[in-house]
Amino acid sequence: MFNSNNRLSPHFKLREFEKSQIADRFKIDNTVKDEEVYNNLILLCENVLEPIRVHYDIPFSPNSGYRCLDLNRRLGSSDKSQHTRGQACDIEIPTVSNYELGIWIRDNVECDTVLLEFYKEDMPSSGWVHVSYISKENNRNRALKFDGNHYTTL
Numbered sequence: 364m365f366n367s368n369n370r371l372s373p374h375f376k377l378r379e380f381e382k383s384q385i386a387d388r389f390k391i392d393n394t395v396k397d398e399e400v401y402n403n404l405i406l407l408c409e410n411v412l413e414p415i416r417v418h419y420d421i422p423f424s425p426n427s428g429y430r431c432l433d434l435n436r437r438l439g440s441s442d443k444s445q446h447t448r449g450q451a452c453d454i455e456i457p458t459v460s461n462y463e464l465g466i467w468i469r470d471n472v473e474c475d476t477v478l479l480e481f482y483k484e485d486m487p488s489s490g491w492v493h494v495s496y497i498s499k500e501n502n503r504n505r506a507l508k509f510d511g512n513h514y515t516t517l
Contacts, residue, residue: 365395372408374416380404380428380452391434395449403449404429407496411474412452418467419459425452426491450475451495460487465517468494469506479508479517 367378377395386393395401416423430438430446445451456464461479468477475497481490490509496502506517 364398365401367394371405372413374422375408375412375424377401377404379424380449382424383427383430383434385437386431386434389434389437391431391437393429393431393434395429397449400429400449403496406498407450407452407494411468411472411494411496412454414472415454415456415464415468418471419456421456421458423454423456425454427453445475445495445497450497451493453480453491453493455488455491461490461492462487464492465506465508468492469517473499473502473504475502476505476507477517478505481511482508483510 365377367381369377371377381393381395383393395404427446429449430444432442432447435442435444435447440446455461461482465477465479468474475495476493478493479490480493483489508515508517
């Protein structure tokens with residue numbers, strides 16, 4: 364239904380959110396088929412990823428973007444994951460510490476959640492940054508860290 368080369372925003376294409384080594388390995392079709400998911404990815408790109416890309420002026424692609432339910436379950440994630448609805452992605456930017464990225468997003472981008480996942484205090488580039496976007500009305504504007512055991516405020 365949707366062409367993987369479709370642009371979601373000036374710097375991001377749909378294929379970047381559908382790619383998955385796990386999906387490839389297990390022959391899981393991780394292409395977006397739902398219009399609501401597609402539109403959610405556009406909102407995520409326009410409202411969260413584009414401001415990040417423009418600010419840092421460094422190309423990046425999501426580590427993990429959209430996940431069909433089969434892929435999401437294969438990864439051991441909840442069926443309620445925002446990844447399955449096209450509302451979330453995990454990112455890292457070359458040469459930028461994940462801590463710095465998380466703080467910049469917290470202070471400059473309206474989003475549902477920015478979460479430093481598997482972050483270790485003494486290692487600023489540890490883990491990755493999970494970002495999500497629902498809508499201006501429903502975003503919770505949460506900024507958190509997760510060290511593998513506990514959530515704390517970022």
